[in-house]
Amino acid sequence: MPIVLPQFAPTATPVNVSQIPATSTWRAESNGPNAAMTVSPVTGNASYPSGSASGPGGGGGGNGTHVSSTSPVPLWTVTLVVPASPDGKWKATLEASRWVQDFLVLGNAKGVVMTTFLPRNGPKDVRLLDPTGREWLRISESFGAALRIEASADGSHAAAEVTFPDRPDGPECGVVVIDLASGKQWTYGWRYGSDAEPLSWKLFDRGVLGVKFPKGTKYFDASGRKR
Secondary structure (H helix, E strand, O other): OOEOOOOOOOOOOOOOOOOOOOOOEEEEEEOOOOOEEEEOOOEEEOOOOOOOEEOOOOOOOOOOOEEOOOOOOOOEEEEEEEOOEEEEEEEEEOOOOOEEEEEEEOHHHOOEEEEEEOOOOOOOEEEEEOOOOOEEEEEOOOOOEEEEEEEOOOOOEEEEEEEOOOOOOOOOEEEEEEEOOOOOEEEEEEOOOOOOOOOEEEEOHHHOEEEEEOOEEEEEOOOOOEO
């Protein structure tokens, strides 16, 4: 049975903008010196410096990022690029000192799910942006630090694996599955070393969660009921 945890109240109703083509490109970038990242329409991941270091592409140029320890604190933005607006249809800027880590574009251009953190090694939160660039739901790192995010290919659901603060009678880790149309969520949770701890998990279309164990895979529907 799924473990019931508090719901994350949406900050706005997600908007379905059908005129945004599925071939749109999303980009995350920084205003820091020589710091920029382009994210493909499917998925992307950014690496960040510790002291003076380089990100994707290495320190020798190319598409890599490079931010020295003395650089100004960058402001990160997420940009939707469409053929009619090559410079960006909209930009959503994160609060100062917050950096983008993981970045997934939802199927059918329904929005984006991403994780952000405070450098250098802060825990990650989870944020959902709708097709207009509005953030409408956030899982704070104080509730559960994100380890991994995934989105269904049909763009109907997103999922985040998070670790929870120590609760003697609660789960240590879990997968939060989010319905992107309604904002409803449920969580499959476990304690490390228990029979409920999976080997892996995967999010399928219509919000079906597959949880793999040594003896087979269990499937749960979008409401958390075992199939």
